[in-house]
Amino acid sequence: MSRDPNPFDEEEVNPFASGSAPGSNSRLSTLASKAFGFGNKNDATVDIPLDTVNDAKKRETELAAWEENLKRREMDIKRREDSLTRAGVTVEDKNWPSFFPIIHHDIAKEIPVHAQRLQYLAFASWLGIVLCLSWNVIAVIVCWIRGGGIKIFFLAIIYALLGCPLSYVLWYRPLYRAMRTDSAFKFGWFFLFYLIHIGFCILAAIAPPIVFHGKSLTGILAAIDTFSDHALVGIFYLVGFGLFCLEILISLWVLQRQRRASVQERKRAVHGDPNTRKLKLRTPPVSISGKRKRKLFKKWRREQKEAMEKGLVTMEDVEMAVAEGSSEGTSEKPKVSVLKLESQKDIFFSQCKSKRKSFKSPSAPVDSMLDRRSMNDSTLLLANDSEVILVR
Numbered sequence: 001m002s003r004d005p006n007p008f009d010e011e012e013v014n015p016f017a018s019g020s021a022p023g024s025n026s027r028l029s030t031l032a033s034k035a036f037g038f039g040n041k042n043d044a045t046v047d048i049p050l051d052t053v054n055d056a057k058k059r060e061t062e063l064a065a066w067e068e069n070l071k072r073r074e075m076d077i078k079r080r081e082d083s084l085t086r087a088g089v090t091v092e093d094k095n096w097p098s099f100f101p102i103i104h105h106d107i108a109k110e111i112p113v114h115a116q117r118l119q120y121l122a123f124a125s126w127l128g129i130v131l132c133l134s135w136n137v138i139a140v141i142v143c144w145i146r147g148g149g150i151k152i153f154f155l156a157i158i159y160a161l162l163g164c165p166l167s168y169v170l171w172y173r174p175l176y177r178a179m180r181t182d183s184a185f186k187f188g189w190f191f192l193f194y195l196i197h198i199g200f201c202i203l204a205a206i207a208p209p210i211v212f213h214g215k216s217l218t219g220i221l222a223a224i225d226t227f228s229d230h231a232l233v234g235i236f237y238l239v240g241f242g243l244f245c246l247e248i249l250i251s252l253w254v255l256q257r258q259r260r261a262s263v264q265e266r267k268r269a270v271h272g273d274p275n276t277r278k279l280k281l282r283t284p285p286v287s288i289s290g291k292r293k294r295k296l297f298k299k300w301r302r303e304q305k306e307a308m309e310k311g312l313v314t315m316e317d318v319e320m321a322v323a324e325g326s327s328e329g330t331s332e333k334p335k336v337s338v339l340k341l342e343s344q345k346d347i348f349f350s351q352c353k354s355k356r357k358s359f360k361s362p363s364a365p366v367d368s369m370l371d372r373r374s375m376n377d378s379t380l381l382l383a384n385d386s387e388v389i390l391v392r
Contacts, residue, residue, distance in 0.1 A: 103168065105176075115179045118257050125254050126172045128247040129197070132204070133160040135243055139218045139236035146230045148215055155216035163200075171197055175258075187262060191255075198251045205244035218244070 092104035111119045140148070140156035171193040178186035207219020215222040218240025227234030288296070 111176075111179050115261065118254070118261060119176065119179050121250070121257065122172060122175055122254050125247065125250045126167060128243070128250055129167050129201070130164050132201075132240065132243045132247050133163045135240050136160065136204075136218050139233070139240050140216060142236050143215055143226060143230075143233045146233050148233075152214050152216040155213055159216070167197060182265075187258075190258075194251070194255060198248065198255070201244055201248045201251060205241055205248060 094101035094104055096103050096105035105123075107116055107119050107123070137156045137160050140152050144150060144153045171190050174186045174193075175190040177183065178190060203219075204217045205219055207215075207217040207222045209221070215226060215237070218237040220241050223234050223237035223241055226237055
């Protein structure tokens, strides 16, 4: 019977022996005898695809083509927008109200600065009619609950559903576009339908039963009628009447401002600067009253008398001026005068008559001057004992 060797038994091995040791057939010799290299079962296997470089180049080419396609589309969109802008067509993005955009509205960027205040006022008028019709629905609902009938409720709903969008389409949007493009046709359209809007507001504020069915509008007549039955309904109708009256006042103000603005635009088109379209400043005509003329005449006489006393104006200067005037004819006026008055001779003699003054007989040189016919009709020689003053 064979006996298995003890695996834990120590073998005596002499490392200095020349021959092979008894343990030469151990695990180390077995591992050493095996060759390490590729294809062995102890090696790790790594898959390296050969087409990785080709795929990277292909993706780079695709990205470049995609980017080029995006640039071409962007240039195409920009070219279309430019063509629409040149044609006068603007792309309107819905931006109002901000929480649920339904219309395009941007006064600060699209309306000229001088017309923005009027446009904001018109926008307030449009919001006012929306508020009036909304409050009208609320008041009619209260009246319906109190036994007013369902027919007035349906009529109030129809007024609100038709009035709000029609007011925007028929007169507010034409005014907005007229302000932006300065279109005379759109201004005329606005004036026509805005007058209809004002007429509707006046009828709604009165609310006669012959025009509107019963109490479908919160006018003054409907408010008086409901006060006798229910005071709460009457209060709601009075508030609606006040809102319609306020809307009428704002609408009339907008109409007046718009009329003034259209008149100014016509003046700018005719008399304004073609570049800035500003009106030229014109000096207003100066009109002098009779009292002002007399004061100026007295002041001028006083200044001339002072000049005579100081020796600045002498009789020789006066005679020389008269002689020059007679030699040059009636085409030129004497150059001695300082002030021009229309009827100085009449003013002077009327002053003298009022003060009961009498003239002293002038000297001979003065008579010779007065006899000259070469002087203009507006020339006057004022004479006394010691001086002669020429007035033009």
